[in-house]
Amino acid sequence: MRRTLARRPLAAVATVAMAAAFGVTAVSMSAAQAATGGVSGFATQNGGTTGGAGGATVTATTGTAIHAALCNRASASTPITIQVQGTINHGNTAKVSGNSCSTAAGVIELKQISNVTIVGVGSGATFDQLGIHIRDSSNIVIQNVTVKNVKKSGSPTSNGGDAIGMEGTVRNVWVDHVTLEASGGESEGYDGLFDLKNDVEYVTLSYSILRNSGRGGLIGSSEDDRGSGYITFHHNRYDNIDSRTPLLRGGVAHIYNNSYNRIHESGINSRAGARAKVENNYFKDSKDVLGTFYTDQAGTWQVAGNIFDNVTWSSRSGDNQPAGPNPTSTTTVSIPYAYTLDGASCVPAIVAQTAGANTGLRVSDGSCTPTTPDPTPTTPGPTPTTPGPTPTTPAPTAPSGTNLSIGAGADGSSKASGTSYGNVKDGSTSTYWSPSGSTGSISIKWGSATTVSSINIREASGAVGNVRTWRVLNADTGAVLASGTGAGVIGFASTSLKKITFEITGANGTPRIAEFETYAR
Structure with a gap:
């Protein structure tokens, strides 16, 4: 080695x-x-x-x-x-x-x-x-x-x-x-x-x-x-x-x-x-x-x-x-x-x-690896790895059905000047929410329990790729529903809740979320 x-x-x-x-x-x-x-x-x-x-x-x-x-x-x-x-x-x-x-x-x-x-x-x-x-x-x-x-x-x-x-x-x-x-x-x-x-x-x-x-x-x-x-x-x-x-x-x-x-x-x-x-x-x-x-x-x-x-x-x-x-x-x-x-x-x-x-x-410097890789699946291969922070992979295609965010409420941890929480649920990709810093959270909420099994995070034009790492939370209980890298479609176990949160934990630039869509399937 x-x-x-x-x-x-x-x-x-x-x-x-x-x-x-x-x-x-x-x-x-x-x-x-x-x-x-x-x-x-x-x-x-x-x-x-x-x-x-x-x-x-x-x-x-x-x-x-x-x-x-x-x-x-x-x-x-x-x-x-x-x-x-x-x-x-x-x-x-x-x-x-x-x-x-x-x-x-x-x-x-x-x-x-x-x-x-x-x-x-x-x-x-x-x-x-x-x-x-x-x-x-x-x-x-x-x-x-x-x-x-x-x-x-x-x-x-x-x-x-x-x-x-x-x-x-x-x-x-x-x-x-x-x-x-x-x-x-x-x-x-x-x-x-x-x-x-x-x-x-x-x-x-x-x-x-x-x-x-x-x-x-x-x-x-x-x-x-x-x-x-x-x-x-x-x-x-x-x-x-x-x-x-x-x-x-x-x-x-x-x-x-x-x-x-x-x-x-x-x-x-x-x-x-x-x-x-x-x-x-x-x-x-x-x-x-x-x-x-x-x-x-x-x-x-x-x-x-x-x-x-x-x-x-x-x-x-x-x-x-x-x-x-x-x-x-x-x-x-x-x-x-x-x-x-x-x-x-x-x-x-x-x-x-x-x-x-x-x-x-x-x-x-991370170049130390075994000369003969261990055959077990939990051992890294013969090259250094930089693990991503995610046990889940976003779904490759947009979910079907009604976007449950339309008509729902929204709030968040902070908002940059000129942006609004409500911009993520207005059906328009020309408006957006941005946190006051490089990380923050945005939530969709309903007056009664709503079943959600996937979300679609759409970044605004000019900011695609700025979201690096994230977590999806059941805001009612604090449970982590999913975590991963990059915006897009995210699936998880079907969950009944009143509020769901998309938390940005790492960014490559200032995040701009145009739409936070939610779906039952």
Whole structure:
């Protein structure tokens, strides 16, 4: 097989060095050149994640200096990149006050702020027994740092025992090329390495190492905390972890091209209605790496292309419901962004060379594929694939019968100046609705339950092809009836409802919907 590694796009051009070992193309670079050009996964959605790009760059060698950099900004949203070098610990991390910050001693506190990058530079940055806490914040990048041995009990304690923890209303965070580690489990005073709870969305964890811990991480603090989601985990290495790789409560997670080794009790734990897309991962010398565990509130998963190497599975009983020994999909999950899969068989080698802090921010370019493709239908073929976000395919011809939208009502999430919701149901393709941004939703509604089994989305002249990805929702219940790419005729199971929504989740340009036709057949 051929394995090629590429570096994140950088503002400065670095020297290219060819490494003969492993057949890898490596790029030498200084971590000080880190940039956000390589952001991936769900962190690219909701307007994207840029961190402190475009703002001032400062250097910090203590936790107090990190807090001072946050507090010295003109406002809590003024962009800033903080380059960190050396060891950050309790002895050099004090609270700093200011109008643009809310910090605390004994933890790196990113609270009620936005537009910040923290990146390790030089010989490296280590947060020793000191966690990073993100709360009520947005547009944050953490890159090329090590966080280790954060405790919730014993001494010293920090961040509730989480290496990196997020809670409150947190949006758009990219954590990349970090090493998160503990030296034991809960009985030794440690908690999770990567915990997200209470309304955290649009997060990506990429090219990172999580190891030597009882708990890898979670999304949602309890079965009732289901408000977090849209999280991507890719090209990470989980090693010597008891459980939670991760634990999911509600929401959607995309888990691909990760390497799992020595997972002792349970791995990806989908619970409380969570939906996980789990593809092209490599699981080795582990137990119960996927399923619903320790609860009677099940989650679901879509699986494809994974390799299970010396994985053991428990018997299904009560609150213990492993997906194996032959995992099959129990849901379908639509992914709204483009991505390229490495073949699962070469994931351990790729991740060993790219994941973690101080590895040069190298990444896979997606060309790593098995030399002999696996014959099973769930394994990608011998060329890289960029899966579309859709489990459904629009019907090829227009539906027959009466357009039920004529005479119905209409509303939506927003409308651009000069457009109207009603334009999508007036029978004319010369008028249209457009959202105020690049994404949005438009709905057709009736006074009584109406049976619908297909819709036809007609784009206005000059805007054909602008709708890229979408979902069709039963607005009465929130259920997803269909999802896919490109406008046109969309069929789904016949459904009785009072309101149906066409939600645009990705666009190539400003969408213009001339007609939203609905049909019973």
